[in-house]
Amino acid sequence: MIRIETERLIIRPFTEDDIPALYTIFSDSETMHYYPAPFSYEKVEDWVKRNQLRYQEDGFGLWAVCLKGHNELIGDCGLVSQVVDGIREVEIGYHIHKTHWSKGYATEAAKACRDYGFHQLNINKLMSIIDPRNEPSIRVAEKIGFTKEKDVFIFHKNHEIYSTLKDERYK
Template identity: 40%
Template structure:
């Protein structure tokens, strides 16, 4: 089962191959990918990424969503609820990526709040994590705005990452 999340301004649609063209624009942008792997993705890498997301939607009932503002319907980013390092024995994390033209509009915070609600209410998660490159101050500010607390630097995805947690109320 896949779940679309709707907020005041956004529609979060489970990533599928019908989102490929829009997600290619997001994933090939060097500014978007600067803190996420360090390099833009090719169309083939994005296709494989979507394929993995579709499998997780089928197997787990959560994964990556394409972010679409209701006003335009264009894909402006992606957000996820997944296990840290995609390892099912690890805790759940939320994450996001947005095209630079849409930074500073509160979309990441709005999408994250929807994912937090889904994680706590639908999945019964006891806590949710968020992880960022320590230089990614914009994402860290989103984590703080969400009320997440810092756990300092922890090793994730092969690098030291700013790690935040939010406990279920």
């Protein structure tokens, strides 16, 4: 089982016990502003199950982001296989509870997942699919070394792809 530790965070697979805490994040309209709608409790349950299936099928997925020392679940971050313009790529995705915004947790978690993807999984390119209005998410992508690659129409709306290749910077 994966367990990534950073200075302030533990990143680990989701369990069913995480669903209530995750629901407080995914049911919040402000947090889910760039999604079609906040998640119902049932959708959060399905989302956790889908990620658990990804762990088995892909060897990765979105993982729980917890504060070290408290074990408080504050969000998710991880790697997801996506098809963009007909090409299978690996995305870094992240959500952090709004009470923990602007503290650097999303950047810290995304950087750890980037390094895990490059070094443990030997992935050569990572990307993020971002709504062009989601400036905080764009800033996280840029802080972990991603640059805008292109505009795409995916998930029924326009998005921007931010990406980076594995290179000397990430050793």
